[in-house]
Amino acid sequence: MTQAAMIDQDVLERVLAAAVRTGAEFAEVYAEDKRSSSIGLDDGKVEQVTSGRDRGAGIRVVKGDTTGFAHTADLTERGLLAAAEAAAAAASQGDGGTRTIALTRAGTRTVSPVERYPDDVRKADKVAVLQRIDGTARSVPKSQHGNIVQVSAGYADSRKHILVANTDGVFVTDEQVRTLLRMTVVADGDAGMQTGSQSAGHTMGFELIDKVDVEALARDAARIALTKLNARPAPSGALPVVIKKGSGGVLFHEACGHGLEADLVAKGGSVYRGKQGELVASPLVTLVDDGTMTGEWGAIGFDDEGHPSQYNVLIENGVLTDYMWDFLRARKEGRRQSGNGRRQSYQHLPMVRMTNTYVLNGAEDPDDIVRATDYGVYVAKLGGGSVNTASGDFVFGMTEAYLIEKGEITEPLREGNLIGNGPQVLRDIDLLGNDFAMGNPGTCGKDGQGVPVGDGQPTLRVKSLTIGGTAA
Amino acid sequence: MSGGEELLALAERVVAQALPGEQVEAFVSRDWETDIRVYEGEVEHFVSAQSEGIGIRVIRDGRTGFAYAGTLDADAIAEVLAEARDNVTFGTPDEFAALAEPDGVDVVEQELWSDALAACPTDRKIELAKELERMALAADGRVRIEDSNYADVAAELAVATTTGIRRSGRENGCYVSVGTLADDGEESHTGFGFSVGRSPDDFDLAKAAREAAERATRLIGAIKPQSRRTTVVFDPFVTAMLLGVVSSTLNGEAVAKGRSLFKDRVGDQVANPLVTLVDDPTNPLAYTATDLDGEGLAARRNVLIDGGVLQGFVHNSYSARRMQTRSTGNAVRGGFKGTPGVGCLALQLNPGTRTQAELVADVEDGILVQSVQGLHSGVNPISGDFSVGASGLSISGGQLGAPLREFTIASTLQRMLLDVVEVGGDVDWLPMRSAGVSLVIRDLTLSGA
Structure with missing residues (x-):
């Protein structure tokens, strides 16, 4: 069923025609109407309930290699025409005559169905979820090394309608509903404070609360904080690292995901430029970027340029098969875009972005991977990371890690960064498990814009990574 | 600060709608930005945009509610106020929750607006980005350019409360930046250079170009050191960057909630005696110099570590009330979409x-x-x-x-x-x-x- 669009089709056609009147080859209207709510609980109190509304349109005009862009919060024809003129002026000077634009609206595409829209849920019910988290985490009994002293938790939901129309005739609308829970627990002991965090986020409505075990998440965050109270300093130097299923997708996001974004490749800013068809990873590795993965944090029906989301194989059995593409880069190369044109909001230009990026299953039993490791580090939970795509050097933080000694997981380790070089680490993956899982919801930052992304991977081993600890 | 009178009038109209027993704060802002990216001598993108919005905070019986909208339409503002009021119902009563009150500290006026920037023509902005690209290329034959940018922003803002805060002002600034690449076998190294100013007259393009080339080339042939x-x-x-991390341990809200590693250490020697750390947004040399904090109180100089001894923490009015002290003028606000947190404004090591x-x-x-x-x-x-x-x-x-x-x-x-x-x-x-x-x-x- 097609609902009424935010802007009427005849208005869009007139605005697009005005945008290309100065001779531009391409113009696009991206409109968005987003309602969001968030709740913060800290120190035992519901500190604040926030409601937000963001609504507006960004107009992009392309002439030659130049893109002009303007945005407005005024969705009337007058407001849109003013923005179209500003974008057209920014893209070019001169006069190009008149073009008629005919749009054909595409059917909607439901990648992630929603059971309970956030606006249909009472705020009191949202607040109650955070109180469950607080109560559960605080009731976790103290350990011999200390106890839980502080809990903070957050709930956030958003319902976003987008509309994309362009002079190529594309006209699509999409609805994206996301719900997120996060929590951080602080434990205090003789050796100072430690933290444990957990989160759950999906492209779905309030049914998230029924689909995840909220109490288990809270207990787990508390367990991590308590466990780390008697953690020893992490080793320093290069060691084998086993990364638990669902906790290390960020490694691929950083180690090679960004380097496979066509805009970075085109400017020679990626170590993977010119490597299509070459072996760039261990033959165990097949890496996919998949915007169609139902309910996952990076799932979308259409990308923010109106292209349907896709399942894209980036690396197959170690061989680089393709990069990720947005409209401009694909047009330049005379090929199809891949559904990876995304933007933070109507106030931003789209660029090549990941969606859900993950490594497919291998064959090993995860326990065997640990047993096969004489001395190394077992990473049960990773924090964020970052990469320099040109050199391939990346870091990521380990927020829950243990020592592996003689094939067994032993003592907990304090936090630290791991550092490696993307192409080298991809080649150094020597064991891949059969226990695939998606990881925590993430926000990927690029050029000042954040978009929701997912990642996942089975348990795996990298035969050598540099551990940034303080122990010899 | 001066300017933003129209927004202040709007904020005051919202505050005037407060009901008995309610504290209301309205924060209103409007900004204009230009963002130009040049690549290989051509304009790659040119962004010209205006945005505006309002955030309304309501406190009643110690409960806080908040709402915002990215528009200043009258209908939307009415909806925001109604939402903020509704959200109040769900907060936990907190005896310390209240808006800031004027505290008599004098504002140290800052020069935050440049007419020269406001009058700068578009052609010159484009030319600055092109010139920086040429200069970075010329600085070192091994360097390629990823992009060269010019950006500026002008903002007006106003905040009014039922507790007697009424402030408004305007501010503008601009920068140029260039991203560089230098090849090293199969890999490349990246560099960047930038220059910031109240107006383009303040730019030092030569320094930005030189630093961008140096940063990209200095790691050519780099090796991994021994542990x-x-x-x-x-x-x-x-x-x-390191001071940015240290500042979060000196955040009064983190201290109040038992989340700072320095929570019980005031008066202790926490650093080498060589370390004196001051937060001073009244120093006009600081890039983030400002006259007002995010709640509309005067920004001020605070000594946090003196000769290695911890002197205290930075506070907004909420964390100060919890710690039975006064705000240090360190409310920070990311814009109309949020309420003020606590943070250092302009840190400096002596x-x-x-x-x-x-x-x-x-x-x-x-x-x-x-x-x-x-x-x-x-x-x-x-x-x-x-x-x-x-x-x-x-x-x-x-x-x-x-x-x-x-x-x-x-x-x-x-x-x-x-x-x-x-x-x-x-x-x-x-x-x-x-x-x-x-x-x-x-x-x-x-x-x-």
């Missing part, structure tokens, strides 16, 4: 007297760290664990040597402050909330080959 404990000299840029070269000459074995990676992932300001990826130059016998990459340096924030050996005299007022200065710290763990 060991060693002395580290931080470049001013890296020190400024400088020493010597140049970076003189500091390096005293180091027998060590590393000059020129960039760090992973401050958000490997540093925990609650436990103090510190571990970051880094690159730089080796120091041997007081001389700079081979370029180094793909290693980490680690310690704890607590130990690093005590292990400071010397603060340089080379203060650099970077476009961040902290000023840069060279800093020598001993006994960090280097993890590499």
Whole structure:
């Protein structure tokens, strides 16, 4: 069923025609109407309930290699025409005559169905979820090394309608509903404070609360904080690292995901430029970027340029098969875009972005991977990371890690960064498990814009990574 | 600050609708931005945009509610006020929840508006980005350009409350930046250079171009160093990033909630006596100099660590009330979409007297760290664990040597402050909330080959 669009089709056609009147080859209207709510609980109190509304349109005009862009919060024809003129002026000077634009609206595409829209849920019910988290985490009994002293938790939901129309005739609308829970627990002991965090986020409505075990998440965050109270300093130097299923997708996001974004490749800013068809990873590795993965944090029906989301194989059995593409880069190369044109909001230009990026299953039993490791580090939970795509050097933080000694997981380790070089680490993956899982919801930052992304991977081993600890 | 009178009138109209027993705050802003990217001598994109919005906070019986909208339409504002009121119902009563009240501290006026920038024609802005691209290319034959940018923003804002705050102002500023690449076998190294100013007349394009070329080329042929404990000299840029992490341990809200590693340490020697750390947004040299904080109180100078002894923390009105003290004028606000938090506004380490070269000459074995990676992932300001990826130059016998990459340096924030050996005299007022200065710290763990 097609609902009424935010802007009427005849208005869009007139605005697009005005945008290309100065001779531009391409113009696009991206409109968005987003309602969001968030709740913060800290120190035992519901500190604040926030409601937000963001609504507006960004107009992009392309002439030659130049893109002009303007945005407005005024969705009337007058407001849109003013923005179209500003974008057209920014893209070019001169006069190009008149073009008629005919749009054909595409059917909607439901990648992630929603059971309970956030606006249909009472705020009191949202607040109650955070109180469950607080109560559960605080009731976790103290350990011999200390106890839980502080809990903070957050709930956030958003319902976003987008509309994309362009002079190529594309006209699509999409609805994206996301719900997120996060929590951080602080434990205090003789050796100072430690933290444990957990989160759950999906492209779905309030049914998230029924689909995840909220109490288990809270207990787990508390367990991590308590466990780390008697953690020893992490080793320093290069060691084998086993990364638990669902906790290390960020490694691929950083180690090679960004380097496979066509805009970075085109400017020679990626170590993977010119490597299509070459072996760039261990033959165990097949890496996919998949915007169609139902309910996952990076799932979308259409990308923010109106292209349907896709399942894209980036690396197959170690061989680089393709990069990720947005409209401009694909047009330049005379090929199809891949559904990876995304933007933070109507106030931003789209660029090549990941969606859900993950490594497919291998064959090993995860326990065997640990047993096969004489001395190394077992990473049960990773924090964020970052990469320099040109050199391939990346870091990521380990927020829950243990020592592996003689094939067994032993003592907990304090936090630290791991550092490696993307192409080298991809080649150094020597064991891949059969226990695939998606990881925590993430926000990927690029050029000042954040978009929701997912990642996942089975348990795996990298035969050598540099551990940034303080122990010899 | 002056300007923003129209927005102030709008904020006051909202506040006037407060019901008995309600505290209401309205924050209104409007900004204009230009963003130009040049690549290979052509404009790649040109963004011209205006945005505006309002955030309304309501407090009743110790409960807080908040709502915002990215528009100043009358209907939308009415909806925002109604939503904020509705949201109040769900908060937990907190005896300390209340809006800021005027505290009699005088505002130190700052020059935050440039007519020269407001009058700068578009052609000149484009030409500045093109010129910077040419200069960076000319600076070193090994360098390619990723992009060259010009950006400016002008903003008007106003805040009014039922507690008697009414402030408005306007501010503008601009910058140019260039991203560079230099090839090293199959890999490349990136660099960047920038220059900021109230107006384009303040730019130093030559310095931006030179630094961008140096940053891209200095790691050519870099090797991975051997793991060991060693002395580290931080470049001013890296020190400024480090101070950003230290500032979160001095945040009064973190202290009030038992989440700062310095919570019970006022009066203690927490750093080497060489360390005096001041937050001073009234210093006009600071990039983030301002006259007002996020709640509309006067920004002011606060000494946080004096001769290595912890003096206190920074507060907004909420954290101050909880700690039975006064706001230090450190409410920070990201815009109309949020309520004010607490943070340092313009941190500075009191400088020493010597140049970076003189500091390096005293180091027998060590590393000059020129960039760090992973401050958000490997540093925990609650436990103090510190571990970051880094690159730089080796120091041997007081001389700079081979370029180094793909290693980490680690310690704890607590130990690093005590292990400071010397603060340089080379203060650099970077476009961040902290000023840069060279800093020598001993006994960090280097993890590499």
